[in-house]
Amino acid sequence: MALHFEPEEFAARRDRLILKMEEEKLDALLLFSQESMYWLTGYDTFGFCFFQCLVVKSDGSMVLMTRSADLRQARHTSNIDEIVVWTDRANANPAADLRNLLSELDLLGARIGIEYQTHGLTGANARRLDEQLTSFATLHDASGMIDSLRVLKSPAEIAYVRRAAALSDDALDAAIRLTRAGADEADILAAMMSANFAGDGDYPANEYIIGSGADALLCRYKSGRRKLDENDQLTLEWSGVFRHYHAPMMRTLIIGKPTLQHQKLYTAAREALQAVEAAMVPGNTFGDVFEAHARTMEAHDLTRHRLNACGYSVGARFTPSWMDPQMFYAGNPETIQPDMTLFAHMIIMDSDSGTAMTLGQTYLTTNGPAVPLSRHSLDMIVK
Numbered sequence: 001m002a003l004h005f006e007p008e009e010f011a012a013r014r015d016r017l018i019l020k021m022e023e024e025k026l027d028a029l030l031l032f033s034q035e036s037m038y039w040l041t042g043y044d045t046f047g048f049c050f051f052q053c054l055v056v057k058s059d060g061s062m063v064l065m066t067r068s069a070d071l072r073q074a075r076h077t078s079n080i081d082e083i084v085v086w087t088d089r090a091n092a093n094p095a096a097d098l099r100n101l102l103s104e105l106d107l108l109g110a111r112i113g114i115e116y117q118t119h120g121l122t123g124a125n126a127r128r129l130d131e132q133l134t135s136f137a138t139l140h141d142a143s144g145m146i147d148s149l150r151v152l153k154s155p156a157e158i159a160y161v162r163r164a165a166a167l168s169d170d171a172l173d174a175a176i177r178l179t180r181a182g183a184d185e186a187d188i189l190a191a192m193m194s195a196n197f198a199g200d201g202d203y204p205a206n207e208y209i210i211g212s213g214a215d216a217l218l219c220r221y222k223s224g225r226r227k228l229d230e231n232d233q234l235t236l237e238w239s240g241v242f243r244h245y246h247a248p249m250m251r252t253l254i255i256g257k258p259t260l261q262h263q264k265l266y267t268a269a270r271e272a273l274q275a276v277e278a279a280m281v282p283g284n285t286f287g288d289v290f291e292a293h294a295r296t297m298e299a300h301d302l303t304r305h306r307l308n309a310c311g312y313s314v315g316a317r318f319t320p321s322w323m324d325p326q327m328f329y330a331g332n333p334e335t336i337q338p339d340m341t342l343f344a345h346m347i348i349m350d351s352d353s354g355t356a357m358t359l360g361q362t363y364l365t366t367n368g369p370a371v372p373l374s375r376h377s378l379d380m381i382v383k
Contacts, residue, residue: 002077003042004243005156010079013040014060016149021058027110028102029056029142030129033118034318036146037064038244043078045070046319048120051086051094057105065098095128099136113142119320147325151313153339157245158364161315161341165247165362165373167240170195172249172376175236179253179383185210185225185234192238202241205322209237209250216252216356217349219307231256235356237345244316247373248343250360253381261350265357266380268300269346273359273378276310276328276344280363280370286332293328293346302348311344314362340365341373 003010017040021029031037034048041054041062052066063082064074074083084101086094102112112133116126133139153161174191189210196204207221212228216235228234232255239248254262272293279292293310297303313324326334328344345360359378363370 001042001075001079002044003079004160005042007079009154009156010041012154013149017056017146018058018060020145020149021056021113024113024140024142024145025111026113026140026142027058028105028107029113029145030054030098030115031056031146032115032121033146034120035150035316036115036118037078038316038318039146039150041078041080043074043080044244045073045077047073048318051125052120053098054080055098055101055105057107063101063105065094065101093128093132095125095132098129099132102133102136107137110137111140112137113140113145115143115146116141117143117325144325150315151324151326151340152337153315153341157315158339158341160243160245161247161362161364162373163242164201164240164245166375167196167199167201167242168238168247168249168362169240169375170199171238171240172236172251175253176381176383179228179234179255179381181228181230181232181255183228185212185227188234189225192236196240199240200242202244204239204241205244205246205317205319208239209235211235214354217351217354219347219349228255233262233356235358237358237360239314239322241322244318246314246317246322247341247362248314248322248345248360249362249374249376250345250347250358251381252356252358253383255383258380258382259355261353261355262357262380264300265302265305265348265350265355266359268297268302269348269357269359270378271300272296272310272346273344273361276346277363277370277372280336280342280344280365282336282338282365282367284336286326286328286334286336287330289336289344290328290330290332294330297348305348305350307347310346311342311360314341314343336365338365338367342370
């Protein structure tokens with residue numbers, strides 16, 4: 001088996017989950033999130049785009065239902081002993097096959113938790129699941145149960161995030177080397193991805209963001225490349241990835257001479273990131289972190305140019321996003337605790353003047369101040 005953690009690590013995770021299930025009085029849990037399966041068993045696949053389910057009983061026993069294409073994948077990458085294959089065929093209904101499996105596991109009439117809030121369970125499959133199980137068992141929405149456990153990282157996980165952060169730094173080094181007037185975005189993007197893969201990194205859970213000129217104001221990847229002008233702006237958001245663990249960063253690089261508006265927005269972004277970092281301590285909430293960001297932006301009269309969130313938890317994630325559910329937004333009661341890995345981003349997009357400025361990095365929370373995981377300074381990068 002190609003496991004990235006020791007058996008004791010997986011056993012400790014299973015025990016934490018069983019305690020959580022006992023609190024919720026669950027007889028079984030149906031996992032559809034690939035992040036949950038990876039965290040609990042090591043199972044590593046992109047086959048979650050099809051129907052698959054990991055059944056976890058309250059005694060800690062597990063059965064994976066998946067397709068034939070993932071049978072060997074599960075055997076090779078996970079510690080799951082029992083694997084059941086549903087058959088691809090005309091009019092197949094794997095939810096019915098799952099019901100039969102649950103019956104064999106003596107779960108008729110049981111209280112069963114289901115991970116609904118995940119890309120691993122489409123709306124169509126969720127409807128089929130409910131149709132099969134509503135009269136079979138008492139169903140409980142257990143979305144977020146494992147997410148709440150994953151948010152606190154073990155020493156082994158922190159080591160992987162630190163490695164991912166080093167790869168993020170390497171990617172920024174590669175971008176800085178190539179960024180100049182006349183440079184092609186395609187070359188910069190290729191160099192950043194190459195730095196990640198050359199360091200034994202993995203595919204990121206979502207695309208790197210790269211955009212210059214007017215596209216520097218976008219917060220998402222879009223297809224199409226351009227060459228940098230003599231005076232330009234280049235927004236990058238990327239992440240090194242090690243064993244699926246992410247440590248994102250974000251920067252807007254200036255080509256040529258920064259405008260006065262670039263300098264103004266950069267000052268605000270740096271002050272806001274420093275305020276967020278200071279708020280990222282035990283006893284505060286994710287909402288408190290956002291308010292530190294919002295107050296700083298308001299003080300610089302930039303409220304209408306900022307976003308309504310300024311970061312989120314990160315860890316082991318699969319496509320289509322490297323974002324964990326816990327986010328920095330107004331009123332979020334999630335508490336800051338030691339051993340979280342959190343990405344904070346200051347994104348200011350001034351559409352009036354066409355000016356972009358971003359600044360972001362990943363932190364490790366402690367019993368005291370949060371620790372930045374990047375070796376790069378927060379200075380404006382001018383090329």
